[in-house]
Amino acid sequence: MPEYWDPEIETMPVDDLKKLQEEKLKTLVHYVYENSPFYRKRFDEHGVRPEDIRTLEDVRKLPFTFKQDLRDTYPTGMFCVPNSKLARFHASSGTTGKPTVVGYTHKDIDDWAESLARAFTSVGVGKDDILQVSYGYGLFTGGLGAHYGSEKVGATVLPTSSGNTERQLELMKDLGTTTIACTPSYFLYMIEVARKEGINIRDDTKLRKGFFGAEPWSEELKKRIEDESGIKAYDIYGTSELSGPLFTECYEQCGIHIWADLFLVEILDPETGETVPDGETGELVITTLAKEANPLIRYKIKDLTKKLSEPCKCGRTHPRITRISGRSDDMIIVRGINVFPGQVESVLMNIPEVGNHFMIIVDRIGPLDSMKVQIEMNESAFSDRMSDMMALKKKIAGALKSVLNLAVEVELVEHGYLPRSEGKSKKVIDKRKI
Amino acid sequence: MEDKIIKQISLFAENKPGRLASVANKLKSAGINIRAFTIAESGDFGIIRMVVDRSDYAHSVLHDAGFTVSETSVLGIEMDDVPGSMSRIAEVFGEANINLDYAYAFVTREQKALLIVRVNELEKAVKKLEENNIKLIGMKDLEKI
Numbered sequence: 001m002p003e004y005w006d007p008e009i010e011t012m013p014v015d016d017l018k019k020l021q022e023e024k025l026k027t028l029v030h031y032v033y034e035n036s037p038f039y040r041k042r043f044d045e046h047g048v049r050p051e052d053i054r055t056l057e058d059v060r061k062l063p064f065t066f067k068q069d070l071r072d073t074y075p076t077g078m079f080c081v082p083n084s085k086l087a088r089f090h091a092s093s094g095t096t097g098k099p100t101v102v103g104y105t106h107k108d109i110d111d112w113a114e115s116l117a118r119a120f121t122s123v124g125v126g127k128d129d130i131l132q133v134s135y136g137y138g139l140f141t142g143g144l145g146a147h148y149g150s151e152k153v154g155a156t157v158l159p160t161s162s163g164n165t166e167r168q169l170e171l172m173k174d175l176g177t178t179t180i181a182c183t184p185s186y187f188l189y190m191i192e193v194a195r196k197e198g199i200n201i202r203d204d205t206k207l208r209k210g211f212f213g214a215e216p217w218s219e220e221l222k223k224r225i226e227d228e229s230g231i232k233a234y235d236i237y238g239t240s241e242l243s244g245p246l247f248t249e250c251y252e253q254c255g256i257h258i259w260a261d262l263f264l265v266e267i268l269d270p271e272t273g274e275t276v277p278d279g280e281t282g283e284l285v286i287t288t289l290a291k292e293a294n295p296l297i298r299y300k301i302k303d304l305t306k307k308l309s310e311p312c313k314c315g316r317t318h319p320r321i322t323r324i325s326g327r328s329d330d331m332i333i334v335r336g337i338n339v340f341p342g343q344v345e346s347v348l349m350n351i352p353e354v355g356n357h358f359m360i361i362v363d364r365i366g367p368l369d370s371m372k373v374q375i376e377m378n379e380s381a382f383s384d385r386m387s388d389m390m391a392l393k394k395k396i397a398g399a400l401k402s403v404l405n406l407a408v409e410v411e412l413v414e415h416g417y418l419p420r421s422e423g424k425s426k427k428v429i430d431k432r433k434i
Numbered sequence: 435m436e437d438k439i440i441k442q443i444s445l446f447a448e449n450k451p452g453r454l455a456s457v458a459n460k461l462k463s464a465g466i467n468i469r470a471f472t473i474a475e476s477g478d479f480g481i482i483r484m485v486v487d488r489s490d491y492a493h494s495v496l497h498d499a500g501f502t503v504s505e506t507s508v509l510g511i512e513m514d515d516v517p518g519s520m521s522r523i524a525e526v527f528g529e530a531n532i533n534l535d536y537a538y539a540f541v542t543r544e545q546k547a548l549l550i551v552r553v554n555e556l557e558k559a560v561k562k563l564e565e566n567n568i569k570l571i572g573m574k575d576l577e578k579i
Contacts, residue, residue: 377446377502384444384481384506384552385535386474411478414448415502 002124002251005117005153009261010316014309017260017317022056024289025264029053029062032295035080038073039297059264059287060275064298070100070241079103079294086293091139092240102141102240103293109148111290112243115259116149122250122257122314123234125179125209127154132172134182134190135214136423137161141244142214146181146236149245155179162186162422165193173199176206181236181245184212184221185425188356191228192420202230211236211248215424216324216342220349224356235323239301242286252313255320262290265319266298267307270328278309283328284321302328332362332428334369337406341427344373347399353381353392357418363431372409373400376418437572438560440510440550441489445482446502449475457482457501464495469576470550472538483538485510485550487577507556510571511549511563515541523549523568530562 004010012020029050032039043049046063053061070078079086087106091099104112125131131150135142143161150157158177160168169190171177180187187210194201201207207229212222213236225233237256238246242263247256258265267282268275276282284303288295304327308320326340333339341360348354355376362371375396383389393410400408419426447453454473461468470485486492489505496503513519527534535552542548548571553559563570 379497379502379504382444382446382502382504384442384483384504386476386481387535389479389481390476412446413479414446414453416500417448 002121002126004316005121006114009259010118010318012261012317014311014317018056020261021264021289024261025056025059025287026050026053028287028289028295029297032080032297036078036294038069038078039080042069042297056264059266059298062287062298064285064300065296066300067100067241067302070102071098074098075101076103076294081105081293089139090141090144090240090244093140100241102243104243105292108243108291108293111262112145112246113148113152115243115246115262116145116248117152118259119236119246119248119250119257120149120153120155120211122316123209123232123248124251125150125153125155129155129178130158130176130206131155131179131181132158132160132168132177134160134162134168134180134186135245136163140423141238141240142181142183142423145238145244145246146211150181165190165422166197169194169197169199169205172207173205178206179209179211180207180231181211183214183421183424184217184225184233185215185421186423187212187225187229188221189420189422191225192356201228207231209234211245213237213245216326216330216340218342218346218349219323220346221356224349237321237324239303241296241299241301242288243291250312250314250316254312255308255322257312257316257318257320258286260318263287264289265307265321267305267321270304279306281306281325284324304328330428332360332430334362334371334406337404339371339404339406343403344400345427347403348373348375348396351396351399353377354396355415357420358427359418360428361431362428369432370409371406372411374411374413374418376413376415379415435557435560437574438509438564438570439507439556440485440571440573440576442506442508442550442552443484443486443489443492443496444504444506445484445496447473447480447482449478449480454482457496460495460499460501461486461492464491466492466495470538470540470548474536483536483550485576489573506552508550508552509556509559509563510576511551512569512571513547513549515545515547519547520549522566523563526562526566526568527553527559530558532559532562 033050048061086103088104091101133146137143209232222233234249236245236248264287266285270283284301284305303324306322311317326342359374396410467487472483474481493505533554537551539549
């Protein structure tokens with residue numbers, strides 16, 4: 001059984017942990033009020049003063065922070081420290097609007113690595129491991145985040161970054177990579193390239209574990225990854241606004257551990273804003289309890305998940321969240337029906353004839369929305385009889401319809417037609433002009 | 435049995451300009467000769483079916499080039515290129531209650547017609563055709579015609 005990185009913190013009794021959070025929250029509200037003109041204004045407008053926060057439950061009195069706030073105060077308008085205290089910037093790609101910039105003090109970077117060191121240890125990754133970081137390095141937080149986390153636990157880092165897949169596989173084989181960190185879609189692509197190169201990941205490499213995240217992925221895709229590569233796949237979670245990748249599942253794989261001494265988790269009903277009970281789906285809202293450069297107060301990530309407060313079987317007392325079922329921003333509305341790409345993925349990855357890649361295309365034909373799903377079938381599913389191919393299309397459409405409650409057109413495309421991703425994959429093309 | 439069966443190459447292709455050319459080019463550079471050829475199409479995609487002189491080799495060439503491809507056992511029935519040949523064969527299948535999935539035909543250099551059929555019951559079909567003295571072509575014969 002893997003050890004703990006910091007047993008005292010990780011197994012701290014829940015009541016003590018709450019007391020610790022309460023103290024940190026009280027300090028935080030004073031800190032942001034005094035150091036960030038943005039938060040001072042936001043608190044004042046909301047009619048709340050730092051002194052009003054006396055207990056952990058008082059967090060509910062605080063205003064929310066949104067991604068839009070980071071854009072509005074671009075680049076550094078929310079920061080609580082001057083440039084002289086900053087150690088690093090990261091920035092989002094800005095594909096859905098203006099880029100957002102996140103700043104880190106040296107302590108912020110150290111806490112980030114600490115968070116991942118606990119996570120990596122919880123699945124048994126440590127100094128004997130060679131961890132290949134195939135997330136992109138640079139402004140994106142995935143690469144450097146996983147890098148610092150691996151160094152902290154004493155693993156040997158292989159900083160391949162993303163891309164140049166043949167070389168990645170060669171190094172994986174020759175240097176004996178045991179663990180990889182990348183997006184699930186990039187790992188799927190690696191499996192495909194490995195097959196083409198005649199490399200069997202299960203038999204020809206020492207790879208045994210993978211941390212996959214930075215894009216939503218389903219339980220069904222996880223199963224495929226495990227079946228096709230023979231490794232154990234772990235969910236890794238974080239967002240650039242909170243620092244980057246921060247949390248993973250432990251070896252028990254029953255939820256992602258959120259370190260409560262560093263972050264305060266709330267799960268709220270997206271409509272009413274009320275806290276939803278443990279185990280029920282709601283919107284994830286996080287308050288950073290230790291960040292110095294740009295702390296976030298009740299940050300609405302827009303990810304949908306469930307909270308599990310019961311201590312884990314692994315002995316860690318910190319709350320867990322379940323696999324992210326989708327980011328509310330990713331939701332598409334087709335003929336008034338809400339569709340998450342993750343739902344489509346779950347359905348498709350459960351059908352053995354369907355390959356690992358798909359694309360959702362939404363269009364408006366006349367007054368009606370239409371949704372089409374392009375898939376590459378597995379070669380073994382191909383039949384020379386047209387009736388078999390039609391039956392396969394019908395089977396896929398039927399499975400999608402039963403879950404989405406929506407008629408979906410299924411298009412079979414040739415192997416290699418759909419884009420392969422080395423980073424975050426694009427799963428939806430929306431052609432509607434609104 | 436082996437010498438009575440033809441291995442057909444079946445290939446999945448999107449219904450897009452240039453797809454056929456890329457298949458044909460691959461076979462050309464591998465020196466593979468196409469004996470018979472047909473396309474079944476359904477709007478967005480088609481199934482290319484062909485009989486070639488070296489089917490196993492063609493299969494591996496196309497598979498390695500990334501095509502979705504399979505080998506299917508079909509029957510190659512030799513017929514005299516005269517009226518009534520087709521009707522005789524159709525009667526045999528009909529009487530034996532054998533279903534045809536699809537069929538296509540071409541004419542050989544020796545003025546014979548060759549009918550390619552995929553049937554639901556292969557062994558039964560071979561037996562019935564032979565009982566009726568209808569000649570079946572195997573892969574070896576195919577290299578000669």
